[in-house]
C-alpha cells in the first residue's frame with residue numbers, strides 16, 4: 001500500500017444525503033473476482049442514461065471535475081451493503097478522500113483499508129464546500145486538517161491506528177498476525 | 191463501589207477479547223463463526239494466495255452460494271451456463287475452486303442445506319447465543335436474534351478472519367430499543383422494524399449495537415426476532431441483539447450443529463448468563479408502542495421513509511433528497527399509497543423467506559388469484575424451507591394463485607442473478623432495501639411484510655393485509 005501523508009485537489013460536490021452503496025456501485029457490477037476496473041461502474045445509474053450516454057449535468061461528468069480526487073457528499077455516506085466494491089470503485093475512479101458530515105460504519109472501515117479517507121467535517125465547513133464547488137483543498141494526515149484555498153482550516157479526527165497504517169503504508173493483517181501467541185492462548189483457553 | 195452491571199453486548203464482547211483496545215490500537219476480537227458467500231470473498235481468497243497464507247480454522251467457516259446464484263433449478267455445474275449469465279456463473283465457479291483449494295466445505299447446488307447465508311446459519315444451529323459471527327454481508331445482524339454478536343464486514347476483513355480468525359474492532363456504543371405491547375392481527379415483525387427505522391432514522395444507530403428489549407421481545411418467535419435484527423443495519427446500527435431465552439433454546443435444541451448431550455447442558459449454563467444486568471444505562475434509548483402499530487410500507491428510496499399503510503405520504507421529512515426520492519418513486523406527497531397500481535410482488539430474502547413468512551403469505555393467497563398483470567415471485571430462504579413448504583402444500587397454494595415458486599437464493603432482493611423487477615416497474619417486496627435500482631436498474635421498491643405483499647398481489651395495488659385476514 002502506498003503511504004499517504006498529504007495531497008491537494010479540487011473538490012466535486014454531490015449534495016445528497018444517505019448515498020447508499022447500491023448507488024456508488026450497483027449490484028450488477030459485483031460479479032467480478034478482482035478489484036480491477038470497478039471505477040467504470042461508479043455511480044453508474046447517475047452518470048449514464050438508458051443508452052449509456054453521459055448525463056451532462058451530473059457533477060462527475062462536468063469538465064471542471066476532471067482529475068478531482070476529493071468528493072464532497074451529504075450525511076450518512078456509504079450506508080447500505082458491506083460491499084468493499086464501493087471504496088474500490090471510488091479509488092479506481094481516482095478519489096482519495098470523501099468529505100461528509102457523517103459516514104456509515106462499514107463503509108468507513110472499508111474505505112480506510114483501501115487508502116480512501118472518509119473525513120467527517122463540521123456542518124459549517126461542509127456548507128462552505130457545497131457553496132464553493134470546485135474549491136481547492138489540501139488534506140494533511142500529518143497535521144490532521146483540511147486547508148481550503150479560501151483560507152479556512154478544518155481539523156478532523158481519524159482513528160489513530162488507521163492513520164498510522166495509512167501514513168506508513170502498513171497492511172493491518174500484519175498487526176493481527178503479530179499477536180499469534182495471544183490468539184493461540186485464547187484458543188487454548190477454549 | 192459495586193462493579194457496574196453489563197449489557198448483553200458487553201458480555202459477549204468481553205468474552206471474545208484476544209487483545210484489549212488502547213487509544214492507539216483497536217481491540218483484537220476473536221470470531222467464532224465466519225459465514226462466506228460467492229460475492230464478497232473472491233478478492234479475499236486471492237489476497238491469501240498472494241501472501242501465501244492458509245485458513246486458520248476451516249471448521250469455523252460456513253460457506254454457501256446465494257447472492258448471484260440462479261433461482262431456476264440447476265442440477266449440476268454444467269447446467270449453470272444455461273440459466274446464468276457469464277459473470278455470475280464465473281463467480282460461482284470461482285467460489286467452488288476457492289473452497290476446494292482452501293479446504294472449506296461449501297454448500298453448493300448438490301447440498302440439501304444450501305440457502306441464503308443468514309437463513310442457513312440459524313437453521314443448522316451454527317448460530318448460537320454468545321458467539322461472535324461475521325460475514326461479508328451487512329445483514330449478518332440477523333444472527334443477533336439468538337444473542338450472538340453478529341455484524342457485516344468488508345472483503346479485506348474477510349481476508350483477516352480467514353487468515354487469523356480475528357478482527358480489529360473499536361468497541362461500539364449501546365442502544366436499547368424498548369418494545370412494549372403485542373401485535374394486532376395483520377401486523378408483523380417486519381412492521382415493527384420498519385416503524386423503528388422510521389423513528390430512529392437510517393443513521394440513528396450508527397456506531398451502536400442495538401438490544402431489542404421490553405415486554406414484546408420475549409413474546410416474539412425466533413423467526414420474528416430474526417426479521418427485526420436483520421434490518422438493524424438499515425437503522426445504521428453495527429448489530430442488533432435479543433437476549434437468549436427459553437424460546438431460543440427450544441429453537442436450537444435439535445439443530446444439526448447445536449451442542450449435544452453434556453455439551454448442551456454446559457452451553458445452556460453459559461447462555462443463561464447472557465442477559466443485560468439490571469439498572470444498566472445504555473448510551474441511547476428509544477421506546478416503541480407495539481399495541482398501536484399498523485402495517486407499514488415505505489414510500490421513498492431508503493427504509494426510513496416508511497409510513498402506516500392507511501396513512502398518506504408525508505410532504506417532507508426534512509431531507510435533502512426527499513423530492514428527488516419521490517420523483518424516482520413516482521409517488522405523490524399528501525396522497526395515500528393504498529390503491530396504487532403495482533407490477534411485481536417479491537416474497538423472499540433473508541428478512542422474510544422463512545417458513546412462517548411463507549405461511550403468512552399462503553394464508554392470504556389461498557383460494558385467491560394474483561391480479562392480472564402482476565408478476566409474483568416466491569423464493570424460499572433455503573432448501574430446508576423449500577422442502578418444508580412443499581410438504582405443507584404451500585407451493586401448490588402459490589402456484590394455483592399464479593405466483594412463481596423458485597429455488598432458494600437472494601434473488602430479487604438485490605437482482606444480481608437475473609431476477610429483477612424491471613426498469614420503471616413498481617414492486618411490493620418483503621426484502622430490506624428500497625434504494626434506487628436495488629432490485630435491478632430503474633426498479634422502484636415498496637418494502638412491506640409478507641402479509642402486505644400477498645394482499646397487494648391479489649389486489650394488484652398496494653393493499654392493507656387486514657382486508658384479507
Ligand code: SF4
Pocket residue numbers: 256257306307308327329539540541599600601603604621622
Ligand atoms: S437476501 Fe438480500 S439482503 Fe439478504 S443476504 Fe441476500 S442479498 Fe443480502
